[in-house]
Amino acid sequence: MIIAIDGPAGAGKGTLAKRLAEHLRFAHLDTGLLYRAVGYAMLRSGQSPDDPEAAERVAKALDPATLSDPGLRGDEAANAASKVSAIPEVRAALLEFQRGFAATPPEGAQGAVLDGRDVGTVVCPDANMKFFLTATPEVRAERRVKELQERGLEAIYARVLRDMNERDTRDQARAVAPLTPANDALVLDTSTLDADAVFERALRYIASLNSARAILLAAPPDPRPPDPTGRPEQRARRKD
Numbered sequence: 001m002i003i004a005i006d007g008p009a010g011a012g013k014g015t016l017a018k019r020l021a022e023h024l025r026f027a028h029l030d031t032g033l034l035y036r037a038v039g040y041a042m043l044r045s046g047q048s049p050d051d052p053e054a055a056e057r058v059a060k061a062l063d064p065a066t067l068s069d070p071g072l073r074g075d076e077a078a079n080a081a082s083k084v085s086a087i088p089e090v091r092a093a094l095l096e097f098q099r100g101f102a103a104t105p106p107e108g109a110q111g112a113v114l115d116g117r118d119v120g121t122v123v124c125p126d127a128n129m130k131f132f133l134t135a136t137p138e139v140r141a142e143r144r145v146k147e148l149q150e151r152g153l154e155a156i157y158a159r160v161l162r163d164m165n166e167r168d169t170r171d172q173a174r175a176v177a178p179l180t181p182a183n184d185a186l187v188l189d190t191s192t193l194d195a196d197a198v199f200e201r202a203l204r205y206i207a208s209l210n211s212a213r214a215i216l217l218a219a220p221p222d223p224r225p226p227d228p229t230g231r232p233e234q235r236a237r238r239k240d
């Protein structure tokens with residue numbers, strides 16, 4: 001079972017992904033960390049995150065063990081990530097790792113929750129459940145300021161909002177895998193919802209999808225032979 005959660009920064013997807021993974025005992029992958037790790041490694045080695053060839057090399061050599069580096073959580077890494085993530089070769093290099101994680105979650109978990117920008121559209125288009133979380137830029141910037149302050153870091157609201165808008169524009173406008181909801185995703189605006197309310201709505205949605213699937217699976221098969229004309233509306237009118 002694969003659960004995809006996409007959306008812009010600060011919409012609450014990381015929090016929801018962690019809670020769902022814990023609740024269902026699934027493995028969790030924050031796919032943004034992969035892009036952050038590439039961007040951060042480039043900054044640390046003095047390379048520009050706008051250099052496609054260097055970024056591709058770094059992405060291909062990425063060691064998943066570096067994903068726990070606390071430096072990846074900072075805004076410097078976030079901005080570099082937003083730049084390298086627009087490079088098609090970088091996205092292609094990171095795709096296999098993400099799909100492998102989803103198909104064979106670590107530690108024998110029965111499922112995986114992946115959160116990011118293109119999980120439901122590109123990485124796992126066949127995911128069993130898809131969510132797309134949104135919130136107004138102002139609410140997302142406020143959440144980010146609070147998070148930074150809680151970590152003892154300085155944060156200026158106007159700057160955070162400006163950076164967030166710039167990142168949103170880059171993520172939505174890029175040619176490959178732009179940030180957009182999958183057609184079959186549940187879109188949840190979290191502007192006025194706290195983490196508990198988002199979690200409860202997600203659980204309700206999962207339960208409703210599961211019961212709809214159970215009803216479909218339990219339905220007896222149609223005993224009539226297939227209609228050679230292939231026109232179901234005529235079949236429906238025919239008397240048995």
Ligand code: DC
Pocket residue numbers: 009031032033035036078081082083085086115116117118119167171
């Ligand atoms: O979710 P985040 O803030 O950690 O993501 C950092 C950047 O990585 C963000 O600007 C967009 C990019 N990203 C992406 O392009 N595709 C993903 N699946 C995840 C993140």
